[in-house]
Amino acid sequence: MTVQWFPVAELGAIPKNEGRKVSFGEIEIALFNLGEEYRAVDNRCPHKQGPLADGIVSGKSVFCPLHSLNVSLENGCAIRGAGCVKVYPAKVMGARVCVAFYEGKQ
Amino acid sequence: MKPRRLVVIGNGMAGMACLDEILKRKPNFEITVFSEEPYFNYNRILLSAVLAGEKTADEIYINTEEWYRQNRITLHLGEKVVEVDSKNKTILTEKGYSFDYDTLLLATGSHPFIPPIEGTSRKGVYVFRNLKDTGRILEHCKSARKAVVIGGGLLGLEAARGLLNRGLEVTVVHLMDRLMDVQLDAVGGQFLRREIEKLGIEVLLNKNTEKLTGGESVEGVLFKDGSMIPADMVVMACGIRPNVELARQAGLKVNRGIVVNDRMGTSDPSIFAVGECVEHREKVYGLVAPLYDQGKILAATMTGERGPVYEGSTLATKLKVMGIELFSAGDFKGDEPDKEVVAYQDHAFGVYKKIVVHQERVVGAILIGDASDANRFLEMMRKKEPVGDKRHHLLFDAPLASPGSTTDVMSRPDGDTICGCIGVTKGQIVTAIRENNLKTVSAVKACTKASSGCGTCAGLVQEMVKAVAGSTFEEEKKEVLCACVPFPKEQLRTMIKTQNLKSVQDVLDIYGNGMGCYFCKPALSFIVDEVHLGEHKEDRSARFINDRVHANIQKDGTFSVVPRMRGGVTNPKELRKIADVAEKYKVPMVKVTGSQRLDLLGVKKEDLPKIWAELGMTSGYAYAKAVRMVKSCVGTDFCRYGTQNSIATGIKLEELLEGLYTPAKVKMGVVGCPRNCAEATVKDIGLVGIEGGWQVVIGGAAGKSVRAADILCTVKTTEEALEAALLFFQYYRENGEYLERTYDFVPRVGLEKIRRETVLASEEKKTALLGHLEKAKAKAVNPWAVESEKPAHPYQFQDFVLPKDTQALVFQESL
Numbered sequence: 001m002t003v004q005w006f007p008v009a010e011l012g013a014i015p016k017n018e019g020r021k022v023s024f025g026e027i028e029i030a031l032f033n034l035g036e037e038y039r040a041v042d043n044r045c046p047h048k049q050g051p052l053a054d055g056i057v058s059g060k061s062v063f064c065p066l067h068s069l070n071v072s073l074e075n076g077c078a079i080r081g082a083g084c085v086k087v088y089p090a091k092v093m094g095a096r097v098c099v100a101f102y103e104g105k106q
Numbered sequence: 107m108k109p110r111r112l113v114v115i116g117n118g119m120a121g122m123a124c125l126d127e128i129l130k131r132k133p134n135f136e137i138t139v140f141s142e143e144p145y146f147n148y149n150r151i152l153l154s155a156v157l158a159g160e161k162t163a164d165e166i167y168i169n170t171e172e173w174y175r176q177n178r179i180t181l182h183l184g185e186k187v188v189e190v191d192s193k194n195k196t197i198l199t200e201k202g203y204s205f206d207y208d209t210l211l212l213a214t215g216s217h218p219f220i221p222p223i224e225g226t227s228r229k230g231v232y233v234f235r236n237l238k239d240t241g242r243i244l245e246h247c248k249s250a251r252k253a254v255v256i257g258g259g260l261l262g263l264e265a266a267r268g269l270l271n272r273g274l275e276v277t278v279v280h281l282m283d284r285l286m287d288v289q290l291d292a293v294g295g296q297f298l299r300r301e302i303e304k305l306g307i308e309v310l311l312n313k314n315t316e317k318l319t320g321g322e323s324v325e326g327v328l329f330k331d332g333s334m335i336p337a338d339m340v341v342m343a344c345g346i347r348p349n350v351e352l353a354r355q356a357g358l359k360v361n362r363g364i365v366v367n368d369r370m371g372t373s374d375p376s377i378f379a380v381g382e383c384v385e386h387r388e389k390v391y392g393l394v395a396p397l398y399d400q401g402k403i404l405a406a407t408m409t410g411e412r413g414p415v416y417e418g419s420t421l422a423t424k425l426k427v428m429g430i431e432l433f434s435a436g437d438f439k440g441d442e443p444d445k446e447v448v449a450y451q452d453h454a455f456g457v458y459k460k461i462v463v464h465q466e467r468v469v470g471a472i473l474i475g476d477a478s479d480a481n482r483f484l485e486m487m488r489k490k491e492p493v494g495d496k497r498h499h500l501l502f503d504a505p506l507a508s509p510g511s512t513t514d515v516m517s518r519p520d521g522d523t524i525c526g527c528i529g530v531t532k533g534q535i536v537t538a539i540r541e542n543n544l545k546t547v548s549a550v551k552a553c554t555k556a557s558s559g560c561g562t563c564a565g566l567v568q569e570m571v572k573a574v575a576g577s578t579f580e581e582e583k584k585e586v587l588c589a590c591v592p593f594p595k596e597q598l599r600t601m602i603k604t605q606n607l608k609s610v611q612d613v614l615d616i617y618g619n620g621m622g623c624y625f626c627k628p629a630l631s632f633i634v635d636e637v638h639l640g641e642h643k644e645d646r647s648a649r650f651i652n653d654r655v656h657a658n659i660q661k662d663g664t665f666s667v668v669p670r671m672r673g674g675v676t677n678p679k680e681l682r683k684i685a686d687v688a689e690k691y692k693v694p695m696v697k698v699t700g701s702q703r704l705d706l707l708g709v710k711k712e713d714l715p716k717i718w719a720e721l722g723m724t725s726g727y728a729y730a731k732a733v734r735m736v737k738s739c740v741g742t743d744f745c746r747y748g749t750q751n752s753i754a755t756g757i758k759l760e761e762l763l764e765g766l767y768t769p770a771k772v773k774m775g776v777v778g779c780p781r782n783c784a785e786a787t788v789k790d791i792g793l794v795g796i797e798g799g800w801q802v803v804i805g806g807a808a809g810k811s812v813r814a815a816d817i818l819c820t821v822k823t824t825e826e827a828l829e830a831a832l833l834f835f836q837y838y839r840e841n842g843e844y845l846e847r848t849y850d851f852v853p854r855v856g857l858e859k860i861r862r863e864t865v866l867a868s869e870e871k872k873t874a875l876l877g878h879l880e881k882a883k884a885k886a887v888n889p890w891a892v893e894s895e896k897p898a899h900p901y902q903f904q905d906f907v908l909p910k911d912t913q914a915l916v917f918q919e920s921l
Binding site: 002003004005006007008009013014015016017018020021022023024025031048050051053054055056057058059063065066068070093098 | 590620621622623624625627628646647648650651654659661663899900901904905906907908910912914915916917
C-alpha cells in the first residue's frame with residue numbers, strides 16, 4: 001500500500017505534552033507531542049468542535065479546552081460518551097514530524 | 107473560698123490531658139504550668155508525621171494559647187523547674203523564681219536514652235524526642251545524604267521512614283535479632299523486616315555499636331564486629347528513661363520511675379505524678395493510651411472524688427509508618443504451655459495475624475499487613491470476656507449481615523472503647539453526636555477528642571456519624587485533590603512544600619498517576635507556584651490554554667484580549683492605541699466589560715504577540731485564576747458625595763496585587779462612600795470609604811452566587827486599609843482550595859478565624875504573610891511584555907500551515 005507522508009513540523013517545534021494545529025488545504029488536524037511519540041487527530045472536538053490542539057494532555061488522551069471532554073489520541077474516541085474524531089498516522093522521520101493525511105482511519 | 111494552688115511541672119500530653127480532665131470537674135484551683143520546652147502543648151506522637159512531611163509543626167498543637175487563657179492557666183514557657191522543696195511546698199525555677207503550691211503534679215515525662223558509646227556528641231548526631239530535635243533533623247536533611255538510625259524500635263522505624271521521605275539513604279541498625287523486639291515475636295520480626303526493606307530502608311540486625319566515627323561531624327558508625335558503615339547523620343532511638351531527678355531530690359520514693367499508688371499519689375500526699383515518669387505496680391509506660399487512663403484516675407483523685415482506681419493499662423502499640431500496618435498488644439508471645447496460639451501467615455501478601463488465648467480469653471495479639479481488626483482484639487483483651495463462640499471467627503471477623511452496611515461498629519456495646527488513645531467509648535460518641543447534632547468526623551473530634559491521638563480510629567468514628575446522623579452526615583471538606591493525585595488538598599500543599607517538589611510533573615510522578623488531567627494539572631500549577639512563591643519550575647503543558655497564551659479562549663477557538671486599566675481609568679492615548687489595533691487586526695468586536703475595562707474579542711492566536719507589542723499595555727489577566735481588577739468609583743476627585751479617594755486607592759491596590767495567581771479569580775472594588783457605586787460589597791475584596799476611614803470587606807460575590815461581603819475590619823487610614831486587604835489576599839492564596847472563590851472560602855474557614863490570622867494576628871505572623879506576598883510579587887511579570895519579545899517556546903503562538911503544493915514523501919508500507 002502506498003502512504004503519502006507529509007512533513008508538517010520540525011522536531012522540537014511542539015513542546016512535550018502540548019498540541020498544535022496543522023492546516024493543509026481544508027484539513028485541520030491537532031498534532032500532539034507525547035514525548036515518546038506523536039499523535040494526530042482532527043482538530044474539532046466531537047462535542048462542540050473545540051480546538052483539541054489547545055487541550056491539556058493526559059497520558060495518551062487530551063481534554064478539550066472548551067468543555068473538558070476527554071478524547072483518546074489512540075482511537076480518536078471520547079473516553080466517556082459518544083463521538084469520535086478521525087485519527088491520522090503520525091511519525092518522526094529524520095528531523096521532521098510527518099503525518100499521513102489521506103490514509104487515516106475512522 | 108480561696109482557691110487551692112495547683113502547680114504542674116511538665117506541659118506534655120500526659121500533664122495537659124490530666125488537666126483537661128481536672129477542668130471538666132470545674133475545681134476551685136489556681137493553676138500554674140511550667141514547661142521546659144518553649145512550646146504550647148503538642149502531640150508528640152505526631153512528630154514522626156512532621157519529620158515525614160505529612161504534617162507541619164503548626165498542625166500538631168493540641169492546645170492553643172486560647173485554651174490556656176480561657177481556662178485561666180498561667181503558663182511559664184521555657185522555664186525549667188530545678189528544685190522541689192516538699193517540706194515548704196515550694197518549687198524553684200532555673201531563672202531563680204520560687205512558687206508555692208498546695209498540690210503539685212509531676213508530669214515530667216522522659217528523656218531519650220543515649221548509650222555510653224564514643225562519638226555521640228559529634229555534629230550530625232541527634233535524638234528524636236521533641237519539636238526542637240525534629241527541627242534540627244529537618245534542617246540537616248537539606249544537606250545530608252546518608253542517615254543511620256540506631257535503634258529498630260517503634261520510634262527508630264518512624265524516624266527512618268521520615269528520613270526516607272526526605273530523600274536520604276537510610277539504614278536502621280538494631281542490637282537485637284529482630285525489629286521492634288519489645289512488641290514482636292520472631293515471625294513478626296521477619297514480616298516487619300521485609301515490609302521495611304520494601305520501602306527501601308536497609309536493615310542491619312544483631313549490630314552492637316562500638317562508636318560513631320568522624321571529626322567534628324559524624325562520618326560513620328563502627329560496630330563491635332569490626333564492620334563499619336558511612337553516615338553523615340545519625341539518629342539515636344535507643345529507648346527512653348523517665349525523668350525522675352526532681353522527684354528523687356524532693357525525697358519521693360523512686361525506683362525506675364516515680365512510684366505511685368492506684369490513685370496516682372506519690373509517697374508525699376501533696377504530690378501526684380502522671381505519665382511516662384511514673385512507675386505503677388512496677389510498670390513504666392512509654393505509650394500514650396496509659397497516660398490518658400492515668401490522667402482520668404488522677405483527676406478524680408485530685409478533685410476529691412475517691413472513685414476509681416488505676417489497675418494498669420493493656421499495652422498496645424501501633425506503628426505509624428506510611429505503607430505499613432502493624433499492631434501489637436498484651437502478651438503476644440504465648441510461649442507458656444497453658445497458652446494457645448491462633449495464627450495466620452500469608453507471605454505473598456505480607457499478612458501475619460497472631461492471637462494468644464489464655465483460659466478462654468484473648469490476652470495478646472500481633473497484626474502485620476492488616477491491622478483493621480486491632481480495636482476488636484484490644485476490646486476483647488480489655489474486657490477479658492471468654493472467647494466462646496467467637497473462636498470460630500477469631501482471626502477474621504464474622505461477615506456482616508449485609509455487605510457494606512455500617513451496622514458493624516453500631517452493633518457493639520456502648521462501653522466499647524473506640525478511641526484507644528484518649529479512651530472514648532462508643533456510647534460517649536453516640537451521645538455526643540445525638541445531643542449536639544454533629545455531622546462530621548471533625549466535629550466529633552472537637553467535641554469528644556476521639557481520634558485526636560494517633561487518628562487510626564477516624565474510620566470507625568466516621569461510620570458512627572454516618573449511622574447516627576443519617577442523611578445529615580457530611581463528608582469532611584478535606585476531600586482529595588483529584589483521582590490522579592489522591593491526597594487531601596491541605597496535605598498535598600504541605601508535602602509539596604516540605605519535600606520541595608518544584609514542578610507539576612514531579613508531584614504527579616511521586617504522588618500521582620504520572621499523567622494528571624484537565625483539573626489537577628492547572629490546580630497543581632497553582633499550588634507549586636504559590637508554595638514556592640514563584641520559584642517553581644514552570645511547565646506550560648500543565649497550564650490551561652489561557653495561561654499558555656495569556657488570553658481567553660472563545661467558543662470558536664479565537665481569543666480575547668483585555669488590557670489592564672487600573673481602577674477602570676484610561677486616557678485618550680490608550681484608547682487610540684486600542685482603536686488602532688482593533689482596526690489593524692480586524693477585531694470583530696470591542697466590548698466594555700463588567701470590570702470597567704475594554705475587551706477585544708475574536709483575536710487569532712498568532713496575532714496575540716503582535717497585538718500586545720503594539721498596545722504596549724499590561725495584561726489584564728482576564729483569562730486566569732488570578733487577580734483580575736479593581737473597580738472604582740470617582741470618589742473625592744469629582745464626586746460631591748465622596749469621602750475617600752477611591753480612584754487613587756483602587757489603582758494602588760491593583761498595582762500591589764496585579765500579576766499574581768490565586769486559587770480562583772479575585773475581583774476587587776474600591777468605593778469612596780457607602781453609596782457603593784462600584785459595588786465593592788459584592789467583590790472578593792472591597793474597600794468602602796466612610797467618613798474618617800475605610801471598611802475592608804471580603805468574600806462578596808455577584809456572579810453565580812450572590813453574597814454580601816463580610817466586614818474584615820474598619821480602619822482609619824488608607825495604608826491600614828491596603829494592608830488589611832493584602833493580609834487577607836495572601837491568607838486566601840495560602841489557604842484557599844483551587845477554584846474556591848472567596849465567597850466559599852470565607853464561610854468555610856470562618857470570619858473570626860480569618861480575622862485572627864490576618865488583621866488580628868501577631869506582628870510576626872503579619873510580617874510573614876506580607877513577606878510571602880512581597881516575594882511572590884517580585885516574581886510576577888507582565889507576560890505580554892515578556893512574550894511579545896520572546897515567547898516561552900519558539901512555537902508557542904504558531905500553528906502550522908502546509909502550502910498546497912507541499913510534496914509528500916511516498917512510501918510503500920502497511921499501516
